[in-house]
Amino acid sequence: MDRMKVAIHHRKGSFSDRWIEYLQEKNIPYVLLNAFDNDIIKQIKDHKATHFMWHFNQNYFEDMLHAKNLFRSVNQIGIKTYPNEESYWHFDDKVAQKYLLEALEVPLVKADVFYHQKEAEKYIEKTSFPKVFKLKGGAGSINVKLVKTKQEAKKLVNKAFNGGFAAFDSWAVFTDTIERFWRQKTRHNFLRILKWGFKGIFVDKQYKVFPKQRNYVYFQEFIPGLKYDIRLIVIGAKCYYLKRNTRDNDFRASGSGMLEFAPGQFNLEAVDIAFKAARKLNMVSVAYDFIFDSEDKPLMVEISYGFQPVVYDRCLGYYDADLNWHEAKVNLEYEIVHSFLNDF
Ligand SMILES: Nc1ncnc2c1ncn2[C@@H]1O[C@H](COP(=O)(O)OP(=O)(O)O)[C@@H](O)[C@H]1O
Numbered sequence: 001m002d003r004m005k006v007a008i009h010h011r012k013g014s015f016s017d018r019w020i021e022y023l024q025e026k027n028i029p030y031v032l033l034n035a036f037d038n039d040i041i042k043q044i045k046d047h048k049a050t051h052f053m054w055h056f057n058q059n060y061f062e063d064m065l066h067a068k069n070l071f072r073s074v075n076q077i078g079i080k081t082y083p084n085e086e087s088y089w090h091f092d093d094k095v096a097q098k099y100l101l102e103a104l105e106v107p108l109v110k111a112d113v114f115y116h117q118k119e120a121e122k123y124i125e126k127t128s129f130p131k132v133f134k135l136k137g138g139a140g141s142i143n144v145k146l147v148k149t150k151q152e153a154k155k156l157v158n159k160a161f162n163g164g165f166a167a168f169d170s171w172a173v174f175t176d177t178i179e180r181f182w183r184q185k186t187r188h189n190f191l192r193i194l195k196w197g198f199k200g201i202f203v204d205k206q207y208k209v210f211p212k213q214r215n216y217v218y219f220q221e222f223i224p225g226l227k228y229d230i231r232l233i234v235i236g237a238k239c240y241y242l243k244r245n246t247r248d249n250d251f252r253a254s255g256s257g258m259l260e261f262a263p264g265q266f267n268l269e270a271v272d273i274a275f276k277a278a279r280k281l282n283m284v285s286v287a288y289d290f291i292f293d294s295e296d297k298p299l300m301v302e303i304s305y306g307f308q309p310v311v312y313d314r315c316l317g318y319y320d321a322d323l324n325w326h327e328a329k330v331n332l333e334y335e336i337v338h339s340f341l342n343d344f
């Protein structure tokens, strides 16, 4: 591309902090815009932007309401967006991902979804338990629970097709916060957790605007006995690695904060699957959660274009497509903007 101009919706604490650093370093023209401005389309056109980037986030209802419409609209007039349509349409939606991953024939943990109470009840009668029940959105394991019996499943189905579920369960966040405090009893953690607990209980007006989750159920085969899951992130020709240990007496790893960055022993087939799936998915950046079945076969749990910024600085390197490990300093925000602007 001869002339490049990057428009960015900037939010402090998101990927865009470092995107801006990158663009300044490389002397690439850019402009910071507010995606929520009523005349945002005109602004993007007036600036003759060739690229538009926004690290939109599932925790902000206004992002979820607006981002896809804006991306799709500017894409229609030839402006490249990060994330691209292949990345954002299923973002924070495990139900959408079930169909996508089935269509692409990538190995995923078997998930069963129903949209009518009758069918869900029939399913419960003949399936086995335990199963994992999930809402389609949410992160950090908040909306993921183990269903041990048919009776429990019936209650959940009933709730799903009547009142529905809060998209953001303050009680789950609160109990998780307390649990984390007991596990990591340091002053630093106490303060951090107090802050998070406070956010979880009182300041979550931000979350209360999300509509109830209802009229569908998502059950997933339960893979027992796991002590961790792994997060692989593919950007361009590199695959980054993070291991997340499960909470004590709990099958759930995501959100536990118990992280390991040194690539330990795990079935490297997961890395191969991650690279191959990334090509089919056509995403600039894709984060996968993998778990391993009783035969150590890697299975995908969910995918996401976005993730927590900065955390992955602690990664120690990456795998290449031949599954060789390379030690390296890691800055995923740079990798993303670099990959995106160079047509990944
Ligand atoms: N089907 C499953 N069997 C066993 N463990 C699971 C299963 N699904 C999820 N988990 C565990 O629960 C955690 C949260 O699940 P996930 O679907 O990734 O939700 P979230 O979006 O909250 O991260 C995972 O990190 C994994 O440790």
Ligand SMILES: [Mg+2]
Pocket (backbone or CB within 6 Å): 140, 141, 254, 289, 301, 302
């Ligand atoms: Mg997860």
